[in-house]
Amino acid sequence: MIPKKVHYIWLGRGQKSNLSHICINSWKEKLSEFEICEWNEDNLDLDAIASENRFFAECRKRKLWAYMTDYIRLLVLYREGGIYLDTDVQVLKSFDPLLEHSCFFGKEAKEYIGTGMIACEPGNSVIKKVLDFYQDDIWESPLFTIPSIITHILNNTDLADTVAVYPMEYFAPYDPWKPYDENCITKNTYCVHWFQANWIDNPGLRRFLSVKHIKNPVVKSAKIVKSEIGAIFRRLKLR
Template sequence: MAIPKIIHYCWMSGDPFPQDIQKCVDSWSEIMPDYELRLWNTENFDCNMLPYVAEAWDRRKYAFVSDIVRLHALYTEGGIYLDSDIEVLKRFDDLLDNPAFTGFESGNRIGPWLIASEKGNPLIKKLLDYYRGRHFCDEKGNLDMTPNTVPVTRILTGYGLQPVNEVQHLPNITVYSEEYFCPKNPWTNEIKITDNTHAMHYFAGAWNDKASEEMGFIGDIDKNIRRFLGWRRENSDGSEIIIYGTGVVGLRCYECLCQEGVGDLVDSFMVTKRDNSWLEIDGVPIIEVREASSNDNLKLVLVGTNPRSHETIGNTLREFGFGNVYYLGS
């Protein structure tokens, strides 16, 4: 069985497509005129199928509704799901023999804004089952704004996914490297198109009200790392570095330190609690803060996260005896 030539997409607001979105959608038929386009909206999707969906719909958080739409469409019909801000550059025919496929985005996380599958794929059912019984809004009115990159990456890690930007063939799915679907780095806007590039994701960021703030901060990481290294030369005793955080910010910090020629000073990554089974990244071990040794307490901790979480992380580090701490962007 092969993945059918159906492109699923979702537009729940009912508003007209903005010009940049229309350009992306038009590219699908221009490059692959023999593929069927299947638009999902309130006329053909039951927004009450799960509590999570109904709660996201009621709060007009349409991108989170689409997290369920894509999985429902792929499991019941099969095909390729594309977010509306994806431009197709090359036909997908050479990928359709996979039972399913998706790709990495920056930061070694899965980007399920492009995901494809045969009908009835058990992995897609497992992803869909993740949302059964979950709530988008809790009893206090707090919204679960966790992007779907997090649970999808976590679940695929259970299937053997490694945090390495290369093609990986897992049970029931193939994960492609960034060059296939994510040639644009959303934090630096750098674009690297290769012969393997099939699509370009423009990261419209509609799911996250703080997307612009986040991208601006991450775009300054190179500058902030150079500032950190200057501070370290004047204020540190040459201690090894622990990077606190394994998200996009933390990984970008590591990349920048490597580019500055000091990547070998990074002793480990640190997290409050692992959200998957990864034990290392690029050969650098990941430790939980509660696992830290007395020797670790002597090292310089670079907090590689968005500043809005610095206070909470600082409290945790002090609780576990870390006093030599630098907060990125401070």
């Protein structure tokens, strides 16, 4: 059974937004029996995590907070179990009916598993498989966002049968690419992911993620140049 713990991560010591406060208050109201744990620089040994995982270390060096939290959420869930929530996820009702699962996710789009809400028992085999991907496979793969990585693993292993995957209406009914429609929230909706970007990463620093798997230095340089040119044209187009 999934323990009654909610985990969230707050790195960088910045101020929380009004939306974050609204969402965290919704957890306290709707999940009153749950322990709520904030993970930050004071209770995480970031040096130890960086020494154990090169991808995390490279993201930390570049202050790519969002990608650091991707790894930390998996680590915390694997060790402690519970429910991970992004700070822009508003809870509408208790997760109690779902806690009998060993692990559950929700779709964020037709193609992708959402990761603003992840729930599992401690030591879950799916979460372990994702952690293993971050250890080695990530350097051989073009994937670097956590939704694409988890989707890839569930689509390419026999572990998919061990988890529950719910439709978008359960945990991420709101589509940020479309005008908001209040009808997206149904009787099945447990929470809403509002997709607020708490970290705005420097695109130049983030480009290393898109070329990390390329071994040929000439090809890698060409891809970086192409990316830089594309960014310039996008900026000119916005003027």
